[in-house]
Amino acid sequence: MxxxxxxxxxxxxxxxxxxxxxxxxxxxxxxxxxxxxxxxxxxxxxxxxxxxxxxxxxxxxxxxxxxxxxxxxxxxxxxxxxxxxxxxxxxxxxxxxxxxxxxxxxxxxxxxxxxxxxxxxxxxERLLLRRTLETLDAARERMLMLARKTAGERVAWLLLDCARRAEAADGSEFDLPLTRGEMAELLGLTIETVSRQLTRLRARGIIATRGARGMAIRDAAALEAAAG
Amino acid sequence: MxxxxxxxxxxxxxxxxxxxxxxxxxxxxxxxxxxxxxxxxxxxxxxxxxxxxxxxxxxxxxxxxxxxxxxxxxxxxxxxxxxxxxxxxxxxxxxxxxxxxxxxxxxxxxxxxxxxxxxxxxxxERLLLRRTLETLDAARERMLMLARKTAGERVAWLLLDCARRAEAADGSEFDLPLTRGEMAELLGLTIETVSRQLTRLRARGIIATRGARGMAIRDAAALEAAAG
DNA sequence: CGCTCAGTTGAAAGGTTTCAAAAACCGTGG
DNA sequence: CCACGGTTTTTGAAACCTTTCAACTGAGCG
Structure with a gap:
């Protein structure tokens, strides 16, 4: 208790x-x-x-x-x-x-x-070992992203990750759990760059936004392609 | 056997x-x-x-x-x-x-x-868990480096790491275990950028080189400072 | 309804990459 | 032991992407 x-x-x-x-x-x-x-x-x-x-x-x-x-x-x-x-x-x-x-x-x-x-x-202990190994896999994927992906690829990658976690159906709307600042902090970019990349994705019709948090993926295939 | x-x-x-x-x-x-x-x-x-x-x-x-x-x-x-x-x-x-x-x-x-x-x-299992946790710590430090450090800081950081591992006494010469290409691959840079940063450190009198692999740290304090 | 803060947009600067070429290095063979 | 050839490293110049600085816009909230 x-x-x-x-x-x-x-x-x-x-x-x-x-x-x-x-x-x-x-x-x-x-x-x-x-x-x-x-x-x-x-x-x-x-x-x-x-x-x-x-x-x-x-x-x-x-x-x-x-x-x-x-x-x-x-x-x-x-x-x-x-x-x-x-x-x-x-x-x-x-x-x-x-x-x-x-x-x-x-x-x-x-x-x-x-x-x-x-x-x-x-x-x-075994369970923690397995989880730690998974966390390490994720950390390594992030290293690759931080070192080698462009700003556009990073933002697309994050949106896919958020959508997956929100279990958002294709085209359905979900709320981003992160502010622009947090997205930037996660992606190794600045707030302005994140904002510009989102604008670009919106202009290409790949995503739609509603306020700062509302997000809908309009073209999942294009987003996956953009994620490198 | x-x-x-x-x-x-x-x-x-x-x-x-x-x-x-x-x-x-x-x-x-x-x-x-x-x-x-x-x-x-x-x-x-x-x-x-x-x-x-x-x-x-x-x-x-x-x-x-x-x-x-x-x-x-x-x-x-x-x-x-x-x-x-x-x-x-x-x-x-x-x-x-x-x-x-x-x-x-x-x-x-x-x-x-x-x-x-x-x-x-x-x-x-416990030993592997501990090592995996240490590896994860190192991976996180690398993420910070890849996302937020400048080329100069990254190269300085790597040299310190290599010197530590080579157990090179202050000022003593040791061999880099990596080629320029591998250094670049590790630091999230290009070969040319790594080379230019080494040249700059050499020009400042912080390191001395002997061929492609020979390396001596002349001013460890300055190198630490340069590593951010 | 105005205030505040987050987000967006613009322009210029800066650092790293890219492309290209010269120089240095290293193993090989004469 | 030195010359040779291929490879790695260094250097230069231009291009590119992201950041920085600055101002504007919009959303949320009392």
Missing amino acids: SETGKSCAECAVRGEALCAALDENALAALSATGRRRRLARGESLSWAGHESAVCANLIQGMMKLTASTADGREQIVGIAYPADFVGRPFARDADVTVTALAPSELCVFPRGDFERALTGCADM | SETGKSCAECAVRGEALCAALDENALAALSATGRRRRLARGESLSWAGHESAVCANLIQGMMKLTASTADGREQIVGIAYPADFVGRPFARDADVTVTALAPSELCVFPRGDFERALTGCADM
């Missing part, structure tokens, strides 16, 4: 989060060390360069992981969705900052407790 | 590779499925988009992991050194190509056999 009075049994991501791999006893033990935490948009869970004190499962919302240079340039290096794990077990320091992109709720554990749960449960 | 007649006991990376976590029996079982393989510079172990058939430990040499776009643009997304693990357990398809940068020797296992060894040995 967590601080907020919700039990694991009624957790929105029960069955999808890492702790799905725990048996009843281990779950109870871990659960006793965890607590729910809500973050408003823009609030951070941890900061790069600071001690990596916590691990958490994202229950609802959306978070960004950002890396930054000494002089303040920033880059989003990952996005976390509900049921995703965030944190860095087995390391003293975090090298990313984790910030809520939308109002979010997490189940937070002291890092040491979470590590003990991992070590004590090979299934959960 | 592997094909080449060498046993694990006399393996050059025994104690550092993943299999250091295996007990005697498990090691014997895995070892029976593995074989040594030598690759000349430029030869590949696996190809992106093809079936991820093998896992391996790099015994000696150096390999690059490259991702590529449909139209052939390429980006190095990782480098493997002796004792490093290469391969993608738990996935049907590989999304990177693994190619030898120097004459290399690997201990290669069918993916299924390696996965069984992992599943049967929590210690090895």
